Amino acid sequence: MLEIKNLHVKLEEEDKVILKGVNLTVETGKVHAIMGPNGSGKSTLSYVLSGRDGYQVTAGSATLEGAELLEMEPEDRAAAGLFLAFQYPVEIPGVGNMTFLRTAVNAQRKARGQEELSAGEFLKVVREKAKTLKIDADMLKRPVNVGFSGGEKKRNEILQMAMLEPKMCILDETDSGLDVDAMRLVADGVNALRDPGRSFLVITHYQRLLDHIKPDVVHIMADGRIIQTGGPELALEVEKNGYADILKAHGVTEAV
């Protein structure tokens, strides 16, 4: 599904190298988790994959089902099946959540050569999916993320994911700022979307999210590289002992 090879990335406007040769393959239908200390480059990786400005790729490649992602516009990456659940979902005053969702869904359908959904069809689907995420009608009507609590914002991200039905989902610290109940709700939403044809890359600081979204593979990222890969037990080890031992074993000095 997703194949990242030797990815090197620096900030566009300063000489700061953030990713220093990331290699990662996410197979179709699998859930991979990336853990790592602050400043290791996890969020940058998610932004670079989804096409945010401000980064410069100096070497390497990233492909989604064989198509080169890094040369596409963000909207084309989305149409190709990539989705990023933001760590900090953006508030857009004056644009109704429903309008936003419908615009996005229909833009992607159009890009894929599918017919746009009518207002009625769309409403039916969105209500059904919102219900399982405990998103009420009021939240659908309100402007995008404006006045939403932390939990509501993250649930709204998962609703977008459910509506857009991407092939490759990246969750950037979706657990940050959530209490236990909210995290479970979000995790249930994600688990409902698990599918043999869909892959996930779950970026997190903590093991606790991985109790709810069980990964197939866990990677440890530090200093702009993946330094260790293992099974779910790797996450448990981090939870128990912290990152220090792993970083030391790979010769990485404590990240900022």
Added chain:
Amino acid sequence: MSAVAKQAPLAARFEGVEVTGFALSARRSALERLRAMGLPGRRDEYWRWTDPAVLNAENPNEAKAFEAEDEVPLFDAVERLRVVFVDGVFDAAASDDLALEGIEIARLAEAPDLSWASGLYGTLEAAGQSPVARPFAALNTALARDGVLIRVTGRPSKPVNLIYIHKSEASDPILHHCIRLEPGAEMTLLENGPGGARFNTVLEVDVTAGARFHHIRTQGRDHERRAITHIFARIGAEALFKSFTLTVNGVLTRNECVLDIVGDDAVAHVAGAALGDGATGPFHHDDTVFVTHAAERGESRQVFKKVLKHGAVGVFQGKILVKPGAQKTDGYQISQSLLLDDDSQFLAKPELEIYADDVQCSHGSTTGAIDETALFYLRSRGVPLDAAQGLLVLSFLADAIAEIEDTGLQEEIVGRLEAWLGRHR
């Protein structure tokens, strides 16, 4: 600049002019006012950012008449009473029957014998000439040929829609409307349509105690238009005045709004959304607002938003004056521009002048570009760049549009905005 210098072109232009028509004495004194103040020049402080030359000129610049296929008319979906003016002249055949429960509509050009109207005509305009002169309004009062005189006694079942049609390429209409809302009455006034090559309108509104006036206006289907408009409103106790203007296109538009809050607990809101794309012709838009609080516990809001690109220019001059004794006044003013490129310009002069000690007044003015984070968020959901920018423009304008109370009319305005955005990507 000396009064003599300002007077010079005026003297020639109005030499021997004899006013005729409705409210003759008001017209004569307006002409006297105009002669005394002169027409504005570029060096007038109040006209520093908008060149009045084309408005001053004896004849208008010709403007291509609007072509119907450019855009569908607005408010077609709204149940309303249509009052149509063609090049500034009332067209009875194109208008609806003017009879409507709760409202009396008369035509200015027929000089009806209406004492309420002859008492109002030019009165609010004259009061609005101080402390700042508004010569084009005085000119309008003196020379207006047509308009409507509306007295609202109840709550009419539908809005009155003034529709302007521009047929002659050199048309120079001067329209003057007077509206009086009797205590407790309520009406919605809609205005739209291309007015003329050069368009001068004055709207005087007397909102008496407990009455409610809603005004939604659009300017835009006449791309080569030069327009100068004035609204003068007097707002009585517990009365409400709300006006919203959408402006798209137009070579030059100056909308002046002078609001006097004279009764306690009154509410006066004025809002504007303007979109200018210099790529399709020059665009200069000026909102000049003066709100006076002369009573207690008044609430005023000014919300003005401008979206500018390709060399478009936006101007905002807004003032809140709180007179002695106007305690517990709540005055608010915001003017913001969204510049979609580096070529466009926004000039703002917010002013507060307060002579009461227990008031709350705030003003703000900002100029900014599209929020890149929000743009990326939308694009990451598959929304193409131009559509994403369109959504963020609507987001930017939302506070101004929210000043329209009726959601159906809001949708009409948003639909018009979306159509414009679709054509100006």
